[in-house]
Structures are given as C-alpha cells and as structure tokens.
Amino acid sequence: MPNRISDKTVARLSIYSRLLGGFRQQGKETIHSHDLALVAGVTPAQVRRDLMSVGGMGSPSKGYDVTELSESIEAFFGSQQRVNVALIGLGNIGRAILAYFHGRRPHLAIVAAFDIDSHRVDCVHNGCRCYPMHALGEIIEQQKISVGIIAVPVSAAQEVADTLVAHGIEGIMNFAPVPLRVPPNVYLEQVDITTSLETVAYFARQHTQEERR
C-alpha cells in the first residue's frame, strides 16, 4: 500500500466535500486553502496536507478549481459505486437517523431497517422498509449491505454486532453507549453521545475555573 490515509483526514475530506458543494452551488469557481480552512475551522496547512491525499491539484494565485476538487473528493469516496446500509433499531435515535439520511446522500443509502417490535415491522418509514430482527442476516446478504448502523439498547448491541459480522458486514457505526468487540477487519465507529456530553461538560467547567484563577 502506498500511503494509508488517516481516519481524521477522511473525516475532514467529507467536510470539505460538503462545503465545496455549497460553494459550487453559489457559483464560486476557485478557492484558496486559506478560505476553505476558515469555513472548515482548520488551518490552511492542514487543508493542503489533506488535499494531497486526493492528488491536490491547486494552482498558485488561483487556488483550487471548486468543481474539479469537489469531483475529485467525491471520486475518492467512491460515489460512483453505491454502499448499502442497514439500520438496526427504530427507536427514537433510529428514526431520527432515518429521517436525517432520507434522500440526502444518493451513494450512501439506508436500504433496510430492523426492529424487534412487531408494530414497527413491515411499515415503511421514510421510504425504508422495516424487517423483523430475525431476517437480519438474510437481508444483509440478499441486498449486499456492507455497513450497519446499530441503534438498539445496550443489552442487544453486542449480539446485533455479532450477527452483522457473521454475515460479512465491513463497517459498523454504533450508537449504543457500550464498547463493542468486533474483529480487526471490521471498521468500527463509536458515536457515544453520553460520553461526548460528559466531555463537553467537563471542559466547560474547566474553562469557567480557569477564568477564576
């Protein structure tokens, strides 16, 4: 492998991509690393470093061509080939996620939802059919789903993860506030809202106390 790209860089590229989409719509043709850095909340050097990963094609004094760069990053994310996503758990968080992604990213579609509650099963929420939990493995393989979003209670999260892994999932985004065990060949992203809020509260208090010093 030539040079692996860090997850931090990938996350920032996603942000640049979204911002560039906005600039494109408002007719901006070129942009400097400085300007992109300003709206992205990072340093110009970081922008340039990140853009090297997608083969940065900027010109001095003009900067980067917005359309060209936007398309380069989309190509980097492989937007020509669709990634199918499953959402497991249709509670409050699950429904919020479903509503959130509905029709937003064409190449990143939630194609199936799952829940144990029979009231939710077989309904269509935001254009997405809800299947019973026991169909999980079968549907993953049928629909060639490679990414799973876990939005079930803590007590069920590891079991769901195991099922996903057993049926060949490649990446998991976990909203349940519990660290999951998955094999190293599966990419895992923990989105732990409780922990995040606790971290914010901690540093908020720190700042207050520093001011008092």
Next chain:
Amino acid sequence: MPNRISDKTVARLSIYSRLLGGFRQQGKETIHSHDLALVAGVTPAQVRRDLMSVGGMGSPSKGYDVTELSESIEAFFGSQQRVNVALIGLGNIGRAILAYFHGRRPHLAIVAAFDIDSHRVDCVHNGCRCYPMHALGEIIEQQKISVGIIAVPVSAAQEVADTLVAHGIEGIMNFAPVPLRVPPNVYLEQVDITTSLETVAYFARQHTQEERR
C-alpha cells in the same frame, strides 16, 4: 497548570465510569487494568495511564477497588455540582436526545428546550419544558445553563451558537452538519453523523479491497 488532560482521556474516563457502575451493581469489588481494558476495548497500559489523571489508586495483585475508583472518576467529573444543559431544536434528533438523557445522568440535566415551531413551544417533552426561540438568552442566564446542544438545521446553527456564546455558555455540542465558529474559550464538540457514516463507508470499502489483493 500542573498537567492538562486530553479530551481523549476524558472521553475514556467517562466510559470507564459507566463500565465500573455496571461492575459495582453486580457486586464486583476489585478489578485489574487488564479486565477494564478488555471491556473498554483499549490496552491495559492505556487504562493505567488514564487512571493516573484521577490519581490512580490501584494495589498490585488486587487491582483497583471498584467502588473507590468509580467514586474517584465521578468526583473528577464533578458530579457533586450539577451542570445545566439547554437543547435547541426539537426535531427528530432533538427529541431523540431528550428521550435519551431523560433521567439518566442526574448531574447532567437538560433543563430547557427551545424551538421556533409554535406547536412544540410550551409543551413538556420528557419532563422538559419547551420555550420559544426568542427566550433563549434570557432562560440561559436565569437557569444558569452552561452547556448547549444544537440540534437545529444547518441554516440556523451558527446564529444559535452566537446567541449561546453571547449569553455566556461554556460548552457546545453541535449536531448540525456544519463547522461552527466559536471563540476559543468555548469548548466545541462536533457530532457530525453524515461525516461519520461517510468515514465508515470509506474504510469498509478499503477493507474489502485489501482482501481482494
């Protein structure tokens, strides 16, 4: 300042705290760094390093006293003093967050919600009163709110953040998929679900391609 603690460490301490709570309930009295590391999904060395921040009080061959350690971490997070939190935006994500935190963390309470939609205003969701948006500044100061959760659409996010900052907020957790500009004395946590999912999809695909090599 003696030694600043990194946000990564703080986040992990929050996870340890939660896990220790579980161990405490099931009557476990002592625990080794190795065991805590296993369930937290990190290395034993990392656990010990993190616990140094709260004045690690482990004994060789017995390990750490579960109750004592649990209380040390809670004290570290300042659980004796309550942090008041405001939630701005009661759409899908806002309601999910509200339901999620309801009665879960006593020292970290969402005490007020805000929305522009008059249908939502003045209702009580999950024990939390919803105020109209124009009351935001006033209520923050009245209720001594120091942390804000932004769950409004992208178009309103920066304006809300500015209002929060203007009224003395110390920390912000932002769910709107746009980088916010806040002064350096305000701690900002971006929770960008789209970006996270895109990152998962990217690495999931990477793994698939590596296997093919």
Next chain:
DNA sequence: ATACTATTGTGAAATGATTCACAGCGTTAT
C-alpha cells in the same frame, strides 16, 4: 521581458498520543 507577489506542495520539525518495559511493591505460597 522582467520583477514582484501570493499561493501551492511538501520535506522537516514540533507536538501529541500511545505503547513499551521495567522498577517497586503488595500478596500469596512455601
């Protein structure tokens, strides 16, 4: 044409986070 300016791309340095490795020390076994 030539000089000047501002910006990119990128080695190199700095900073930050994690892991290693081992001294020191309770605990247990003999």
Next chain:
DNA sequence: ATAACGCTGTGAATCATTTCACAATAGTAT
C-alpha cells in the same frame, strides 16, 4: 521468614498528527 509472582505506576521510546517554513511556480504589474 523468605521467595516468587503479578500487577501498578511511570520514564522513555515509538508512533501518529499537525504545524512550520520554504522552494517552486503561476499569475500580475511594470
């Protein structure tokens, strides 16, 4: 009592990420 074991706490080393700083270069002005 003594030895042996295994774990903690931590300095040092490693690894990862960010920032610095500047050569190369395209555009612009003279």
